[in-house]
Amino acid sequence: MEKVKADFIDQKYIETLLMQTKSPSLKEIEDILIKAQAAKGLTHQEVASLLQIESEDTLQRLFKVAGEIKKKIYGNRIVLFAPLYISDYCVNNCVYCGYRRDNSFPRRRLSIAEIQEEVKLLEKMGHKRIALEAGEDPLHCDMDYVLGAIDAIYTTENKNGAIRRINVNIAATTVENYREIKERNIGTYILFQETYHRPTYERVHPQSIKGDYDYHTTAFDRAMEAGIEDVGGGILFGLADYKYEVMGLLLHNDHLEEKYKVGFHTISVPRLKKAGGMDLAEFPHLVDDATFKKIVAIFRVAVPYTGLILSTRETAELRKEVIHYGVSQISAGSTVGVGGYKEQAEGKGTAQFEVGDHRTPLEVLKDLMKNDFIPSYCTACYRQGRTGDRFMQLAKSGQIQNVCGPNALMTLMEFIQDYGDQEILEQGEKLITREVKKIARSDIQALVRKNLELIRQGERDLFL
Ligand code: SAM
Ligand code: SF4
Numbered sequence: 001m002e003k004v005k006a007d008f009i010d011q012k013y014i015e016t017l018l019m020q021t022k023s024p025s026l027k028e029i030e031d032i033l034i035k036a037q038a039a040k041g042l043t044h045q046e047v048a049s050l051l052q053i054e055s056e057d058t059l060q061r062l063f064k065v066a067g068e069i070k071k072k073i074y075g076n077r078i079v080l081f082a083p084l085y086i087s088d089y090c091v092n093n094c095v096y097c098g099y100r101r102d103n104s105f106p107r108r109r110l111s112i113a114e115i116q117e118e119v120k121l122l123e124k125m126g127h128k129r130i131a132l133e134a135g136e137d138p139l140h141c142d143m144d145y146v147l148g149a150i151d152a153i154y155t156t157e158n159k160n161g162a163i164r165r166i167n168v169n170i171a172a173t174t175v176e177n178y179r180e181i182k183e184r185n186i187g188t189y190i191l192f193q194e195t196y197h198r199p200t201y202e203r204v205h206p207q208s209i210k211g212d213y214d215y216h217t218t219a220f221d222r223a224m225e226a227g228i229e230d231v232g233g234g235i236l237f238g239l240a241d242y243k244y245e246v247m248g249l250l251l252h253n254d255h256l257e258e259k260y261k262v263g264f265h266t267i268s269v270p271r272l273k274k275a276g277g278m279d280l281a282e283f284p285h286l287v288d289d290a291t292f293k294k295i296v297a298i299f300r301v302a303v304p305y306t307g308l309i310l311s312t313r314e315t316a317e318l319r320k321e322v323i324h325y326g327v328s329q330i331s332a333g334s335t336v337g338v339g340g341y342k343e344q345a346e347g348k349g350t351a352q353f354e355v356g357d358h359r360t361p362l363e364v365l366k367d368l369m370k371n372d373f374i375p376s377y378c379t380a381c382y383r384q385g386r387t388g389d390r391f392m393q394l395a396k397s398g399q400i401q402n403v404c405g406p407n408a409l410m411t412l413m414e415f416i417q418d419y420g421d422q423e424i425l426e427q428g429e430k431l432i433t434r435e436v437k438k439i440a441r442s443d444i445q446a447l448v449r450k451n452l453e454l455i456r457q458g459e460r461d462l463f464l
């Protein structure tokens with residue numbers, strides 16, 4: 001078979017662009033930010049210029065514009081999810097990862113019964129949406145095992161229902177395998193590029209299947225060919241120059257838009273954290289907090305309709321800040337090890353990397369609401385066929401607001417009824433009462449009021 005090259009990531013083009021935009025004037029930056037306010041995205045040149053911002057005043061201006069765009073498109077909703085690690089076997093040797101094959105620790109994969117146990121613990125915390133995670137190992141973690149895991153997750157119910165959306169984050173694979181995953185009715189297929197910089201990519205993935213830059217970078221082409229419409233990209237910040245990475249991801253997004261009419265559904269922004277067998281000091285491109293905030297804000301203005309995902313790698317303080325001007329989905333109550341939810345309490349297990357936010361979902365929710373955010377457990381879009389291009393059209397026309405807001409309130413009502421203590425019940429009812437009044441269309445407002453009452457009386461899984 002002919003090897004497909006990922007030549008849409010043009011190293012020379014990115015490097016030239018970054019050189020040419022090296023010192024933009026204040027006027028140029030201001031003009032770009034004014035254009036950004038229309039929430040229609042920016043050109044490569046414009047994004048490259050924004051990446052050069054250093055002064056505190058200009059950064060604050062960028063955050064303000066990003067915050068306005070965020071508010072306009074996402075309102076004050078924040079979607080919650082949790083990762084579920086099913087296997088830490090890995091044949092790769094990614095130099096940054098605790099699971100790499102050179103690290104010696106007792107590896108394992110969860111049996112179906114163990115997966116069900118983990119899912120019950122996640123459901124007990126109120127989760128409805130999970131990200132399935134696994135190392136790459138064709139022998140110990142083959143496709144049949146992954147498919148069986150997906151089936152087990154969707155069919156494990158507690159008294160309040162089951163997990164309603166599984167996003168899958170497994171290694172790059174074939175069109176045939178993507179087709180099988182697609183048939184299992186997944187939400188988004190997620191794969192982090194790690195780094196778009198080919199020489200760095202090859203260096204940090206020595207002697208391994210994952211080390212093939214072209215195969216990895218064209219994974220979403222195969223996923224789209226297989227009919228998966230919602231794909232989620234990401235960069236592991238800290239491996240190469242962040243400016244290069246942001247431009248690389250945007251070129252990747254454009255490639256998908258041009259070829260398949262839809263770009264990334266989500267972008268994840270993990271930062272490199274300490275992991276077993278690696279020393280952070282060996283990575284010269286670590287991104288500090290100030291730069292990280294700038295990156296999030298730039299993604300928000302560059303691709304306004306693409307969800308931005310932040311994990312518990314980051315501390316509670318930082319997460320609280322970046323949800324104001326960029327991030328639309330966060331994980332909560334996460335463990336990042338196989339069997340982690342069971343072992344969490346026992347203090348056992350091997351984590352993939354260190355976690356920065358240790359709060360429970362209940363604590364995260366209370367905090368979000370105190371800051372006027374609406375926590376959402378909505379999973380409606382893909383279940384209503386709002387995927388790929390259809391989702392983007394609805395999002396860009398603003399019509400998506402007619403469903404996202406109401407669905408957030410209904411799923412929050414479920415949460416406070418099923419998992420809340422007295423404090424969150426009162427907090428939630430107050431917030432929901434206030435927000436329902438803001439629903440502009442009177443027919444939708446009436447329907448939501450009716451549904452909220454039905455949920456109070458015990459009905460579940462109502463959505464628009
Ligand atoms: N094994 C698959 C892969 O590598 O694509 C799927 C999931 S892997 C469990 C999830 C992600 O964890 C990787 O894509 C990588 O970006 C991230 N990761 C690995 N080591 C990390 C570290 N030390 N700090 C932060 N994130 C890390
Ligand atoms: Fe394996 Fe993924 Fe870790 Fe690389 S990042 S060692 S592929 S689990």
